[in-house]
Structure formats: structure tokens, C-alpha cells
Amino acid sequence: MPAEQVVDQARRSLHAVARTPGVPKPDPLLVADGVRRSFGGVNAVDVDHLEVQKHVITALIGPNGAGKTTFFNLMTGFDRPDTGSWVFDGTPLGGVAASRVAKAGMVRTFQLTKALARMTVLENMRLGARDQPGENLFTALVKPLWAPREREITDKAMALLERFKLDAKKDDFAGSLSGGQRKLLEMARALMSDPTLVMLDEPMAGVNPALTQSLLGHITDLRDTGTTVLFVEHDMHMVRHISDWVVVMAQGQVVAEGPPGEVMADQAVIDAYLGAHHDTDLGDDALLDEGGVIDAEAEAEAEAEADTEEKKP
Amino acid sequence: MDFGQLLTNVLTEMTGPTAIAYALAAIGLNIHFGLTGLINMGQAGFMLLGAYGFAVSTIAGAPLWLAFLVAIGAAVVFALILGLPTLKLRGDYLAIVTIAAAEIVRMVGRSTALTEITGGSEGLTGNSFKSTFQDASPLPDDRWALGPVTLATNASNSWWLRIVGWTLVLLACLFVWRLVRSPWGRVLRGIREDEDAVRALGKNVYSYKLQALVLGGVFGALGGVVFVLASSVQADSLGRPVTFNTWTILLLGGAATVLGPVLGSLLFWGALVFVRGFLRGAVPADVLSVQQVEQIGWVLVGITLILLIVFRPQGILGDKKELAINAR
Numbered sequence: 001m002p003a004e005q006v007v008d009q010a011r012r013s014l015h016a017v018a019r020t021p022g023v024p025k026p027d028p029l030l031v032a033d034g035v036r037r038s039f040g041g042v043n044a045v046d047v048d049h050l051e052v053q054k055h056v057i058t059a060l061i062g063p064n065g066a067g068k069t070t071f072f073n074l075m076t077g078f079d080r081p082d083t084g085s086w087v088f089d090g091t092p093l094g095g096v097a098a099s100r101v102a103k104a105g106m107v108r109t110f111q112l113t114k115a116l117a118r119m120t121v122l123e124n125m126r127l128g129a130r131d132q133p134g135e136n137l138f139t140a141l142v143k144p145l146w147a148p149r150e151r152e153i154t155d156k157a158m159a160l161l162e163r164f165k166l167d168a169k170k171d172d173f174a175g176s177l178s179g180g181q182r183k184l185l186e187m188a189r190a191l192m193s194d195p196t197l198v199m200l201d202e203p204m205a206g207v208n209p210a211l212t213q214s215l216l217g218h219i220t221d222l223r224d225t226g227t228t229v230l231f232v233e234h235d236m237h238m239v240r241h242i243s244d245w246v247v248v249m250a251q252g253q254v255v256a257e258g259p260p261g262e263v264m265a266d267q268a269v270i271d272a273y274l275g276a277h278h279d280t281d282l283g284d285d286a287l288l289d290e291g292g293v294i295d296a297e298a299e300a301e302a303e304a305e306a307d308t309e310e311k312k313p
Numbered sequence: 314m315d316f317g318q319l320l321t322n323v324l325t326e327m328t329g330p331t332a333i334a335y336a337l338a339a340i341g342l343n344i345h346f347g348l349t350g351l352i353n354m355g356q357a358g359f360m361l362l363g364a365y366g367f368a369v370s371t372i373a374g375a376p377l378w379l380a381f382l383v384a385i386g387a388a389v390v391f392a393l394i395l396g397l398p399t400l401k402l403r404g405d406y407l408a409i410v411t412i413a414a415a416e417i418v419r420m421v422g423r424s425t426a427l428t429e430i431t432g433g434s435e436g437l438t439g440n441s442f443k444s445t446f447q448d449a450s451p452l453p454d455d456r457w458a459l460g461p462v463t464l465a466t467n468a469s470n471s472w473w474l475r476i477v478g479w480t481l482v483l484l485a486c487l488f489v490w491r492l493v494r495s496p497w498g499r500v501l502r503g504i505r506e507d508e509d510a511v512r513a514l515g516k517n518v519y520s521y522k523l524q525a526l527v528l529g530g531v532f533g534a535l536g537g538v539v540f541v542l543a544s545s546v547q548a549d550s551l552g553r554p555v556t557f558n559t560w561t562i563l564l565l566g567g568a569a570t571v572l573g574p575v576l577g578s579l580l581f582w583g584a585l586v587f588v589r590g591f592l593r594g595a596v597p598a599d600v601l602s603v604q605q606v607e608q609i610g611w612v613l614v615g616i617t618l619i620l621l622i623v624f625r626p627q628g629i630l631g632d633k634k635e636l637a638i639n640a641r
Contacts, residue, residue: 107514117506190513
């Protein structure tokens with residue numbers, strides 16, 4: 001079956017899924033059970049059950065400190081949970097080292113970009129490829145043993161760099177790239193290993209608006225070519241625009257799940273995270289006038305809250 | 314002042330066993346620091362273990378090849394003992410552990426309890442372990458002159474030791490050159506930049522760091538063997554200052570370059586002998602005693618290095634661009 005149909009089917013099958021936190025998915029790639037991690041007395045992550053559907057883009061949203069990045073760290077082996085287990089593509093990955101998680105096909109990027117600054121863009125890319133015989137100390141000494149594979153991955157790296165419009169920079173040090181270009185490089189580098197699941201931690205943070213559009217395109221391209229995407233993001237426009245399914249976390253727990261439109265209309269989500277004005281453009285000058293829409297709404301909200309306070313015993 | 318003699322002395326020292334030993338140790342340290350970013354503050358410990366391994370096994374009757382293998386084996390074991398518990402931690406811990414471990418090796422080596430084996434603080438005299446190496450020489454027992462430098466062919470500070478020593482340095486450089494340009498070296502450089510990123514790409518960072526630590530330690534041990542073949546095994550002659558000199562040599566020549574450690578060692582020892590010889594000739598003995606000249610030599614080398622670090626932080630052969638974009 002062609003990739004497009006697979007994706008379409010996967011997206012369609014989500015329509016029938018109930019909108020409750022921790023709901024089972026028709027074709028889950030990642031299934032987490034009872035994953036808990038506490039720092040001191042705080043439960044940073046406390047996920048009872050979560051399934052990530054294969055072949056779609058799932059967004060993980062929630063307020064700062066909701067445990068999204070910690071959850072990423074746990075899933076990818078960069079942190080150990082207190083309890084819990086998870087299965088990726090049929091393989092249990094609880095307690096498995098980060099490098100082996102990546103080898104299993106679950107590759108992540110970082111919120112603070114980790115471009116390898118004093119290596120060239122092309123070297124960064126080559127490092128991402130798997131099955132390199134030359135990465136063994138002894139075969140590394142005999143070039144003919146690894147040169148063919150090196151040519152393959154160089155071709156692949158160039159193709160990816162072209163797709164991400166970084167091919168002109170291939171011999172520059174990664175440290176000389178702009179913040180947005182580093183995000184692109186990190187994403188491209190993650191793709192060198194043909195991952196099954198790409199986990200992007202705030203791919204849009206610090207990226208200028210001109211690049212945002214192309215980044216979005218790259219992410220939907222990923223899905224359309226058969227890669228499953230799970231990403232953390234604060235930019236609600238982006239979440240609404242590209243995700244097929246949204247998981248909302250607050251205080252370490254999954255509080256809501258569903259398609260982006262429905263989740264963002266959910267009162268619990270609005271209260272926990274989005275706030276009443278998530279749809280308002282704060283850049284609109286009209287809002288700054290005294291007695292503008294925001295002021296009026298804020299007053300109404302305050303009054304409503306005061307009312308409910310009074311009603312409570 | 315006899316400048317001819319001075320230059321001869323400089324040339325003799327630059328090509329001598331000490332420079333060779335430090336070059337080898339710095340090549341090892343370059344694998345640790347320049348390639349992988351490991352901060353090993355105990356390279357002298359690897360050298361000393363290599364020296365003990367070679368000397369003690371030779372005295373026990375081992376043939377030359379076995380003595381070399383014992384020296385290498387000692388470094389491998391030492392690297393594993395140091396690396397296994399510490400390489401999972403962040404960088405600085407390795408620095409603390411290595412400097413302490415190197416001191417432990419020195420203290421144990423010079424302890425009276427081990428006088429039977431290591432000679433205690435007296436050490437092992439050169440004649441007790443040099444015979445197998447000197448017997449292996451194909452050269453006739455003679456004194457040969459090459460240009461201004463006249464040396465014995467086979468005795469301690471000899472042509473034979475220089476030939477073997479520089480061959481080792483050449484092989485080490487070829488080895489490092491091959492590795493730096495291989496995917497293996499690329500993983501190491503990735504670890505130097507950001508080990509979490511490399512881990513996220515599916516590389517077993519711990520194993521690579523351990524490989525680098527062992528490999529660099531082995532070169533340190535070979536340096537130690539060359540060092541003692543010219544003199545004697547004496548624990549205090551391979552103490553902390555040796556580690557710091559090795560670092561200086563590496564930074565002087567340029568970390569993360571193939572030939573930097575070798576050039577650094579040549580210049581370091583050449584400059585030191587030149588400064589001392591020059592002061593001894595130019596300054597009357599009642600102004601500066603011989604001992605004071607010795608110390609001023611170190612002072613001037615230190616000042617030169619400070620200037621170098623300020624004005625050329627990448628070292629002589631280093632790539633300015635690589636250092637200028639230091640993101641950390």
C-alpha cells in the first residue's frame with residue numbers, strides 16, 4: 001500500500017477513537033504504561049496510559065512544567081522513571097540506554113538545539129547514519145572497508161540537506177549557522193537513520209516566521225513519507241495547523257486527548273493551559289485600547305470567578 | 314658564548330628520548346582531549362605504569378616483545394579501572410580521578426613495601442632492564458656523528474633509541490591520522506562537542522569514550538617506556554609536572570591536529586634547552602647560579618606559553634575557526 005494511503009487510513013481511523021485521556025488507538029506505535037518520575041516531592045511525570053498512533057502527527061502540549069520534556073527524556077532513555085514500562089513497535093524499551101532506543105528507531109531532537117558546533121554541517125549529517133562499519137575502531141583503520149558505506153551516506157546526507165535547503169552550507173561549521181538553521185540541521189540529522197518515530201522537542205522555538213512555514217512543510221512531509229511524528233510545542237497555530245491528534249499534559253498527567261479542533265475547544269484544556277484568549281492576536285493594536293475586547297472579557301471572567309467563589313461554601 | 318655548542322645541545326635535546334617520550338604521551342593525550350574531550354590529568358600515571366611494566370617484566374626475564382606487551386597491558390588495565398566507573402559521569406570527574414590515580418601509582422611505586430619489585434623511591438637503575446633493548450639493536454657498538462650531533466649507537470641516549478622512538482612517533486601519527494579521518498574519529502569529535510546529541514543518534518558514547526581512554530593511555534605507556542630507556546625508572550621523575558608539561562606541549566602544538574603534539578614537544582624541549590644554555594652563557598655565574606638558571610628557564614617557558622595562549626589559543630597548528638565558534 002502506498003504511503004499516502006497508509007497515512008490517510010491512519011488519520012481516518014482516529015475519528016472513531018474516544019476523546020478520553022489514555023484511550024487505546026487502533027494502530028499504536030508507542031504504548032506507555034504507569035510511567036512515573038518524581039523530582040523530590042514533585043511528580044514530574046505521572047502517565048497512567050498513553051498510546052501514540054502510527055503514521056500520524058501527534059502533538060504534546062501543556063503548560064510549562066507539565067512534564068512534556070521529562071516524558072520525552074524518559075521515553076528516549078535520557079532519564080529513568082521511578083516505575084513504568086513502555087513498548088515501542090513491539091519492543092519493550094523500559095530501562096534501555098538512550099543509544100539503543102535510537103537504534104530501535106525512536107530518534108529525538110532537543111529543545112535547546114544540539115548542533116555539533118565545531119564539526120561541519122556534512123559531518124553532522126554523516127554522524128546520524130546507522131550501520132557504519134567505519135565506526136568500529138579496527139575497521140576504521142582500513143579505509144576500503146568503510147569507504148563504500150561512506151559514499152552512500154554522503155549521498156543520502158546531500159539529498160536531505162537539499163531538501164532542507166542547507167546544501168550550500170555543507171562545509172560550514174554547524175556553529176556558524178543561525179538558530180533556525182540549526183533546528184533544521186538537527187531535524188535532518190535525525191532523519192539520517194530513517195527513524196520510525198521522530199520526537200521533536202519544540203521544533204519552532206526560536207525559529208523566525210519565514211522559516212516556520214518551511215519547517216511545518218518538512219514535518220508534514222515526514223508523516224507523508226511514512227514516519228510517525230510526536231512533538232512538543234507551545235505555538236498553538238502550528239499545533240492546530242499540522243497535528244492529527246493532540247495530547248494535553250498538565251502537572252505530569254495526561255488530561256485530554258483528541259483532534260486539535262476539539263481539544264482546543266475543551267473547557268478543561270482552556271482552563272489548564274490555553275487561557276481564554278488563546279485565539280486572540282495579542283499583536284493587534286486595537287486590544288491595547290482601554291476598554292477593549294480583552295479588558296471587557298477579563299472583567300467578565302473575574303466577575304464570573306467571583307460569583308463561583310461566593311457560591312462555594 | 315659558544316653558539317655552535319648551544320645549537321648542538323638544542324638539536325640533541327629536540328630529537329632526544331625526552332622529546333620523543335613527551336611527543337608520544339601528547340599524542341595519547343590528544344586522543345583523549347583533542348578528539349574526545351576527555352580531561353585526563355594523569356597521563357604521567359600511564360607513562361609510569363608503562364615504564365614499570367616494561368622494566369619489571371624485563372628484570373623478571375621477559376623478552377623484549379613481551380615487556381612491551383606488559384607495558385601496554387598495564388596501561389589498558391589502568392584505563393579500564395579509571396574509565397569504567399567514571400566515564401558515565403560528566404567530564405570533570407575523570408580529571409579528578411585521573412590526577413588522583415596517577416599519584417596513587419607514583420606513591421605505590423615508591424613505597425618501601427615494594428622495594429623488591431619497583432626499587433622503592435630509589436627506583437630501578439637503567440642497566441637492570443636496558444639490556445634486552447640494546448641487544449636488539451642491529452648497530453655496531455660505536456659512536457656516530459650526524460652533523461654536529463655525536464652519540465653512542467646503542468647505549469642509553471643513543472641513535473638506536475632515537476630510531477626506534479621516532480619510528481614509534483611516526484607510526485602513532487599515521488595511526489591517529491587514519492582514525493581522525495574515519496567515521497570512528499567522527500563519533501569521537503561528536504562526543505567532544507555534545508555527547509547527548511551523539512547518544513540521541515544511537516551511538517554508545519560510553520564505549521567510545523572507553524576506547525579513546527584506553528588508546529590514549531597506551532600511547533602514554535609507550536612514551537613512558539622510551540622515557541626510562543634513556544635513564545632509569547624513578548617514580549618521582551614521572552609525577553604531576555610531567556602531566557602538566559604534556560598538556561602544555563599539546564596546547565602549544567595544537568590540540569585536535571595530527572602533528573601538533575610532535576611539533577609541540579620539539580619546540581618545548583628545544584626552547585627550554587636554548588633558554589637555559591643562553592642564560593648560562595650570557596649571564597655571569599655570580600648573578601645567576603646554575604640552579605637559578607634552571608628555574609628561570611621554566612619561568613620563561615611559562616611566560617611564552619601564556620603569551621601563546623592569549624594570542625594564539627588554538628596552538629601553532631590548530632584551526633582558529635574551529636576554536637572561534639566555540640559555542641560553549
